[in-house]
Amino acid sequence: MKARCTLEFEERLRASGFSNVAGVDEAGRGPLAGPVVAAAVILPAGFSHPRLNDSKKLSEKTRAGLFAELSEAPDVASAVVEVGPEEIDRLNILRATHEAMRRAVAKLLPEPDHVLIDGLPVRPFPKPQTALVGGDGLSLSIAAASIFAKVTRDRLMLALDAQYPQYAFAQHKGYGTALHLARLQMHGPCPAHRRSFAPVRQLLLPL
Numbered sequence: 001m002k003a004r005c006t007l008e009f010e011e012r013l014r015a016s017g018f019s020n021v022a023g024v025d026e027a028g029r030g031p032l033a034g035p036v037v038a039a040a041v042i043l044p045a046g047f048s049h050p051r052l053n054d055s056k057k058l059s060e061k062t063r064a065g066l067f068a069e070l071s072e073a074p075d076v077a078s079a080v081v082e083v084g085p086e087e088i089d090r091l092n093i094l095r096a097t098h099e100a101m102r103r104a105v106a107k108l109l110p111e112p113d114h115v116l117i118d119g120l121p122v123r124p125f126p127k128p129q130t131a132l133v134g135g136d137g138l139s140l141s142i143a144a145a146s147i148f149a150k151v152t153r154d155r156l157m158l159a160l161d162a163q164y165p166q167y168a169f170a171q172h173k174g175y176g177t178a179l180h181l182a183r184l185q186m187h188g189p190c191p192a193h194r195r196s197f198a199p200v201r202q203l204l205l206p207l
Contacts (some may be wrong), residue, residue, distance in 0.1 A: 005053050007043065009130065009139050013114050014045060018128075022077075022112035023141025024101050027055070027149035029093055031174030032184070032200055033167070033193045034157050035082035036093065038100035039148035040108045040115070041070070042077040043141050054136035055146040060154070067151040070144055078144070079107035080152050089196040098122045118142045164190045 010021045020042055028036040055063055070076050081103040088096040101122055105115055115127045118135040135142040154173060161170035166187050172180045174192070176199055184199065193200045 005137055005140050005143050007045075007047060007140050009116055009132065010043070010141055011045075013116075013130070018114035020110050020112045021114050021116065021141065022105060022108055022127075023116045023118075023135070023139050023143070023145045024105060025118040025136055025142050025145035025149050026097050026100060027146070027153040028174070029097055030176075031194075032176050032180065032197050033085065033169065033174035033190075034160060035084045035153065036088060036097050036100055037080060037082045037149045037153040037156070038097065038104040039078060039080045039145040039152070040101070040104040040112070041141055041144040041148060042108065042110065042112060043144060044075040047076075047140060049140065052140055052143050052147070054143055055150040057137070058147075063147055063151050066144075066147050070147065076144070077108060077110060078148055079104045079109075080148050081107060082152070082156065085192060085194045088194050092196065093194075098125075102126060116142055118146065160192050164192060167192075 013021045022040045022042045024040045026036060026038040028034060051062060052066060081100050083096045083100040105127060112127055115129045116135060116139050117129050117131045119133060121129060121131040132138055136146040157169045157173045167183045168179055181199060188203055189200050195201060
């Protein structure tokens with residue numbers, strides 16, 4: 001039987017004494033350009049939604065609608081943080097992603113007392129955590145965080161597309177598609193590119 005996205009994990013934690021349980025997820029670990037974005041979200045007890053799910057399983061239109069709906073809900077708390085290419089290059093992408101998650105949790109009000117993280121555990125972390133592989137398809141809080149992170153990052157990539165139209169960021173969102181690689185080869189990297197990533201780094205090597 002296929003697992004459903006529910007508040008089961010959040011409710012278990014609340015029953016054991018954790019009142020504010022946040023879901024945390026990220027978007028943008030893999031691309032060659034743009035920031036990595038992390039979001040933290042606390043949903044109210046008893047929350048349900050017929051369409052809320054892992055952002056990767058939803059259309060762009062559905063994600064945008066959910067983003068607006070959740071952003072405007074007075075009982076939904078959220079925080080979103082971006083870490084840009086320079087910091088990604090300095091830290092490496094895994095550490096930059098973890099740093100974005102820590103900052104998102106630190107920014108969240110009310111302060112969470114337990115965190116559900118999509119994927120593997122993050123060490124160190126400022127709050128008690130439960131890591132859930134595939135959590136964005138299991139936990140509604142993580143699913144909501146995935147929506148906030150994905151929509152925010154896509155909008156940041158649209159802004160970069162306006163700034164650097166020659167790379168077609170609006171189409172591939174910075175991922176290493178054939179189009180992006182061709183434009184990268186043609187124009188060389190711009191300030192939005194992650195210089196530590198191999199396809200970009202190779203273009204910077206002396207001939």
